[in-house]
Amino acid sequence: MMSDLQVSKSSPYKPSRFNLFVKKLINQRVLIIMTVPFLIWLAIFKYLPLWGWTIAFQDYKPAKDFADQKWVGLKQFRFMFEDDRFLLVLRNTLAMSLINFVLGFVTAIILALLLNELRSVVFKRVVQTVSYLPHFISWVVAATIIQTALSADGGIINVILLKLGFIHEPVLWLGVGEYFWGIMGTAEVWKNIGWNTIIYLAAMTSIDPSQYEAAEMDGASKLRRIWHITLPGIRPVIIILIIMNLGQILETGFEPQYLLGNGLNIDYSENLEIFILKYGMNLGNYSLSVAAGIFKTIISIILLFSANHIAKRFGQDRLF
Structure with a gap:
């Protein structure tokens, strides 16, 4: 019993990084909720339009459908x-x-x-x-x-x-x-x-x-x-x-x-x-x-x- 107690004292429990991350999220949940509208705006207006970068690799013609565009590398x-x-x-x-x-x-x-x-x-x-x-x-x-x-x-x-x-x-x-x-x-x-x-x-x-x-x-x-x-x-x-x-x-x-x-x-x-x-x-x-x-x-x-x-x-x- 004494040896087990000594081992537990010498090697205290250390929470994992994931647990610390979850704890931090819980403590800062109000700030995270406040950032949600901004993240939605960022995804819609900044990341979704990145699909348009494919135009740079095409001989793009506005009147054609996407499938009909000619790819030019x-x-x-x-x-x-x-x-x-x-x-x-x-x-x-x-x-x-x-x-x-x-x-x-x-x-x-x-x-x-x-x-x-x-x-x-x-x-x-x-x-x-x-x-x-x-x-x-x-x-x-x-x-x-x-x-x-x-x-x-x-x-x-x-x-x-x-x-x-x-x-x-x-x-x-x-x-x-x-x-x-x-x-x-x-x-x-x-x-x-x-x-x-x-x-x-x-x-x-x-x-x-x-x-x-x-x-x-x-x-x-x-x-x-x-x-x-x-x-x-x-x-x-x-x-x-x-x-x-x-x-x-x-x-x-x-x-x-x-x-x-x-x-x-x-x-x-x-x-x-x-x-x-x-x-x-x-x-x-x-x-x-x-x-x-x-x-x-x-x-x-x-x-x-x-x-x-x-x-x-x-x-x-x-x-x-």
Whole structure:
């Protein structure tokens, strides 16, 4: 009897992983029930439409039944990567994505740091409100504002640059393709910088104020407090957002490029979304447009998992 008791004490019962999983489900049943509508929506609108990917492997004709479609294998993918136009569009998409990615992160973090250092609550709220407002403006309205500001006929940008002596005659900014990426990057910053700072400001509120007090007592300047306390405090948030945004590196949007693009800058403004629309809707080559969409999705998944794996290897916060 004593030996049995000793054995039971030395090797206590450990529940299996399945039992722990079931217990966790029971404890969090309210949250799980709340996610059910979202999972249903996800299945209907995100996963069921994946059946449409079969169009990329067919010479698809809308008037024919599915059984009558001609299967062509990887023909559309081969044509896509041999098409000079697609490679040009891919270049534009990557360039605009990287510009928006870098500018978006840098400007949002800098603005959040500056707002966090403000002591006047009223002035801080005014700055936040002014920076948030452009995010809620439709791109149709925003594109009109940008076109008016960049107009060669009395546009405010040309007027200011002429007054300062940087240019000697008005510039048709949207008529020069080489300027388009910079214009798009600046427009994205103007429209989204305030919205992007919200999550950084929220992360800064979780930093223990005693750290700032101790650093100030030790004689640390504001820049040193930002560098050694604030930035390390929001580093997990920055890494998570970088991983998520890398997964969307080919998602440059559709409306701004479509509204600000024209025949003069089309070699720099046309991105994958416009390419898909042009071939799918305008030219009727639905198979090629679906193939381009599949390519974009696969690259996004690869980048997302790669960035998450790299963060894991270096011991940083990650998505999963």
